[in-house]
Amino acid sequence: MKKSWWKILGLVMVAISIVAGLLGPVPVLPILHETIRNIYFHVPMWFAMIILYLISVIYSIKYLNSGKVEHDLMAVEAVNTGIIFCAMGLCTGMLWANITWGEPWPNDPKLNGSAIATLMYLAYLVLRNALEEEQKRAKISAIYNIFAFPVMVVLLYILPKMTDSLHPGSGGNGTFSDLDMNDQIRPIFYTAVIGWILIGTWICSLRYRMRLIELKRNQID
Template structure:
């Protein structure tokens, strides 16, 4: 039980932020209206994805020096879970865009680059499946992952800011910085991010444990 305290913390945080995110007061802003509450649900998906990809790149570097299969498996499984969160982030963003921008996909820089960064990690999985020899696969995919990670960071945080994007927080659009002043939103947004990161990490540990049992039986 004492070892599982963080799982309970994650569950409690996610439940709290869902209730508080729907019921607590939010700033009244034009165009966004009630969809400002998506900050509590859509944005934590991306944070969880980035944390999972960071875990993956950590184990990729580790596996290059340790040459251990366990580190390689940790890197793959955290990418598997990170991709799920990334796809959820893309889909929730598209639904939101339909009602605020008018189209599910308007080829906004933020949308395009987010899609490309997910594709980068799909390519990682394809690359892995293309190599049969285990040690070669571990080494090549670890090196690919080390290059993909900074690319993902640039695609999500640098390139959309160099172009005019409609996404909140870009250019003159109201975004996280202007809500940041609102302490009501901060009290929900930060716990939501932490909660979903913990849930994502938890699913990753479950996937990794299944993978290592499968690995043992082979």
């Protein structure tokens, strides 16, 4: 139980954010109206994804320094889990865009950047499956992963701020903090962010442990 406190905390925080996100009070806003509730679901997915990709980069660096297969397994499972949150972020974002902007995928630099970043990490997984020799696969994918992370940050957070974008905080638009975040939203929003990050880390750790079991079983066979 002592080792599982953060998992329980994550479940509780996500449960609170879901209930409060669906039933709690929200400010009356033009255009957004009740869709502002999606801030509890869409944005935390991206926070969790970024943290998981960052974990993956850290373990890719560790692998290049140590050569330990465990570090490589953690790196790839962090990406595998991050892709799940990326997909949920894209789906909730497309739903929100369809209601707010009139189409699920308008020509927006942040949306296009997110599509490129997603393909980039899917290419990382394809690269791993294309290489059979374990050490070569681990080294090449680790190097790819280290370079992919800063490119993803540029695509999602830097380029949209340098051009016109529909998203808050980009292209001269105000941020959610400026426009929509108030005492009704802010506590639930940060609860959702922390909760989903904890859940994402938990899923990653479970996938990692499963891979370790498979590795040990293969070594025995």
